Amino acid sequence: xxxxxxxGGRIRNWIAAAILALGALAPAAASxxxxxxxxxxxxxxxxxxxxxxxxxxxxxKTGQAIRVNQAHGGSGAQARAVIDGLAAxxxxxxxxxxxxxxxxxxLIAADWQKRLPHNSAPYTSTIVFLVKRGNPKGIKDWGDLxxxxxxxxTPNPKTSGGARWNYLAAWAWAKRQPNGSDATAKSFxxxxxxxxxxxxxxxxxxxxxxxxxxxxxxxxxxxxxxFRAINEFGREKFEIVVPTISILAEPSISVVDRNVxxxxxxxxxxxxxxxxxxxxxxxIIAANHYRPREPQYAxxxxxxxxxxxxxxxxxxxxxxxxxxxTTHFADRGVFDxxxxxxAR
Amino acid sequence: xxxxxxxxxxxxxxxxTTEPPAVRRGLIAGALAFIALFLVMPLAxxxxxxxxxxxxxxxxxxxxxxxxxAVKLTLIAAAVAVPLxxxxxxxxxxxxxxxxxxxxxxxxxxxxxxxxxxxVIAGLIYTLMFGAQGWVGPWLIEHDVRIIFAxxxxxLATVFxxxxxxxxxxxxxxxxxxTDEEEAAALLGASGWQIFFRxxxxxxxxxxxxxxxLCNARAMGEFGAVAVVSGHIRGVTNTMPLHIEILxxxxxxxxxxxxxxxxxxxxxxxxxxxxxxxxxxxxxLAHNRGR
Numbered sequence: 205x206x207x208x209x210x211x212g213g214r215i216r217n218w219i220a221a222a223i224l225a226l227g228a229l230a231p232a233a234a235s236x237x238x239x240x241x242x243x244x245x246x247x248x249x250x251x252x253x254x255x256x257x258x259x260x261x262x263x264x265k266t267g268q269a270i271r272v273n274q275a276h277g278g279s280g281a282q283a284r285a286v287i288d289g290l291a292a293x294x295x296x297x298x299x300x301x302x303x304x305x306x307x308x309x310x311l312i313a314a315d316w317q318k319r320l321p322h323n324s325a326p327y328t329s330t331i332v333f334l335v336k337r338g339n340p341k342g343i344k345d346w347g348d349l350x351x352x353x354x355x356x357x358t359p360n361p362k363t364s365g366g367a368r369w370n371y372l373a374a375w376a377w378a379k380r381q382p383n384g385s386d387a388t389a390k391s392f393x394x395x396x397x398x399x400x401x402x403x404x405x406x407x408x409x410x411x412x413x414x415x416x417x418x419x420x421x422x423x424x425x426x427x428x429x430x431f432r433a434i435n436e437f438g439r440e441k442f443e444i445v446v447p448t449i450s451i452l453a454e455p456s457i458s459v460v461d462r463n464v465x466x467x468x469x470x471x472x473x474x475x476x477x478x479x480x481x482x483x484x485x486x487x488i489i490a491a492n493h494y495r496p497r498e499p500q501y502a503x504x505x506x507x508x509x510x511x512x513x514x515x516x517x518x519x520x521x522x523x524x525x526x527x528x529x530t531t532h533f534a535d536r537g538v539f540d541x542x543x544x545x546x547a548r
Numbered sequence: 549x550x551x552x553x554x555x556x557x558x559x560x561x562x563x564x565t566t567e568p569p570a571v572r573r574g575l576i577a578g579a580l581a582f583i584a585l586f587l588v589m590p591l592a593x594x595x596x597x598x599x600x601x602x603x604x605x606x607x608x609x610x611x612x613x614x615x616x617x618a619v620k621l622t623l624i625a626a627a628v629a630v631p632l633x634x635x636x637x638x639x640x641x642x643x644x645x646x647x648x649x650x651x652x653x654x655x656x657x658x659x660x661x662x663x664x665x666x667x668v669i670a671g672l673i674y675t676l677m678f679g680a681q682g683w684v685g686p687w688l689i690e691h692d693v694r695i696i697f698a699x700x701x702x703x704l705a706t707v708f709x710x711x712x713x714x715x716x717x718x719x720x721x722x723x724x725x726x727t728d729e730e731e732a733a734a735l736l737g738a739s740g741w742q743i744f745f746r747x748x749x750x751x752x753x754x755x756x757x758x759x760x761x762l763c764n765a766r767a768m769g770e771f772g773a774v775a776v777v778s779g780h781i782r783g784v785t786n787t788m789p790l791h792i793e794i795l796x797x798x799x800x801x802x803x804x805x806x807x808x809x810x811x812x813x814x815x816x817x818x819x820x821x822x823x824x825x826x827x828x829x830x831x832x833l834a835h836n837r838g839r
Contacts (some may be wrong), residue, residue, distance in 0.1 A: 248798055275780045289680030289689055290697040290779040408797045436799040
């Protein structure tokens with residue numbers, strides 16, 4: 205009986221201790237103003253560097269200590285999270301369409317793309333091929349990707365911005381071949397996806413699949429992602445193949461109006477995005493292998509890394525993202541028609 | 549005492565197996581090899597990878613601010629989810645084992661639901677409920693209450709996936725024990741709370757602790773459900789399992805395995821506690837297991 209009473213008392217003590225522990229562990233109210241930048245997959249290292257520079261710059265100008273939080277994932281998935289209530293102050297996504305998707309729900313003003321210079325894209329990139337050192341499969345251009353026995357790694361265009369650029373670049377190349385048309389482009393892209401053994405949800409997932417796990421012969425990658433993979437894994441392992449034609453990828457940025465007005469962070473959020481266009485930030489952008497809009501501010505050595513190739517724009521080739529989305533990536537769009545998981 | 553030969557000490561009628569020793573040893577070796585291959589080796593690989601760049605890098609990785617924030621968040625989520633499930637599991641098991649009521653089998657099925665539902669669905673349920681496009685989300689956001697992409701959502705998802713553990717441990721044991729002792733206590737004039745704390749609880753305490761340990765292990769390790777509701781904000785809503793994936797995707801393989809080893813260590817501590825309990829109170833737990 206005594207033991208049982210002791211037991212009961214101990215349970216009560218445990219509960220009391222648990223409540224106390226919770227009180228102690230509960231996160232203290234953040235004193236410094238914070239900003240949340242919801243971005244896409246490969247920009248992790250870029251914004252690590254940008255955030256450090258911006259925080260220092262802001263402190264020098266205003267004396268305030270601030271903190272910039274980051275969230276990364278597939279661009280489409282990130283847009284979805286913001287729509288579902290992720291309290292992003294700014295979004296820096298892989299393509300304009302994903303920002304449009306947020307704007308369509310009323311969280312961002314419809315004219316967001318006109319609010320900042322260069323279509324609200326402070327840096328651009330393109331799509332290149334990453335292959336194993338020595339290019340054992342002899343991949344030179346898009347046409348080599350549909351050869352039998354070539355395994356292509358690219359993420360899922362439904363969730364990944366980079367994957368949509370990959371898809372569109374392949375389409376644009378095929379259409380520009382002799383006798384090219386939408387029909388030949390469609391069958392080319394279909395043949396290409398037959399060679400894809402695994403669709404990751406984001407660009408970084410695909411890079412890890414290819415570079416770390418060693419799956420596939422060629423990775424369709426953001427140029428910046430391809431450079432980073434070579435830096436991480438070594439020049440003796442991988443090399444970049446530049447196709448004859450690729451696409452001008454314009455990752456888009458915007459303040460999320462609904463969130464900054466509610467959190468009263470508009471001034472800070474706008475300063476953050478404007479900072480991306482400053483000489484300091486443009487130099488950081490080039491050092492992280494993105495093509496800066498103002499190359500004169502970057503180190504010449506960083507600019508020299510970017511090969512020259514013909515870059516097509518979505519607006520010219522496809523009539524804009526809204527059209528691309530409904531034609532190609534919406535449910536039962538072209539991508540759904542050509543890609544059947546497991547059918548190869 | 550005249551029985552000196554081994555064959556006489558173990559008469560055939562009492563032998564538990566009839567297989568020749570070679571087969572028995574083969575089976576044991578097979579089981580051990582399997583455990584070594586699928587359990588011990590991967591754990592060893594995690595440790596080896598974590599320490600590949602040296603002890604300095606290891607400690608740097610596990611004391612880095614984002615990692616510390618992830619550890620803290622994981623411990624908070626477990627510290628909220630486990631007591632909640634302890635109270636719920638105890639009350640549910642008590643109601644089910646000691647009382648007869650309509651809808652009892654439905655209740656048991658509902659308790660098992662999180663076992664059969666994929667954790668991703670669990671996360672999506674809360675997104676659909678509390679998301680900005682969800683049922684109650686817009687109202688909550690209007691009033692500055694954040695559920696998903698914040699601590700409450702992570703706790704909710706953790707509670708959901710760890711929901712059945714305590715109840716599932718307790719129900720068979722309590723059903724086996726029946727209501728005799730409680731009835732006797734009631735006849736002797738004990739109040740409801742007295743019966744609970746002096747009769748029911750002491751009878752199930754080890755099974756309860758066992759359920760809590762399992763619940764805790766799962767709460768700290770949950771990935772899928774938490775990934776959906778987390779929002780992946782570094783240093784804010786990343787739990788340890790999510791942080792491990794992020795580090796891995798950032799090519800920080802050593803750091804990623806260092807944090808993984810930390811999480812594995814937490815799991816090992818839990819499992820060692822479980823083994824110790826089984827070793828000391830094996831018969832009670834065996835009673836519980838034989839459902």
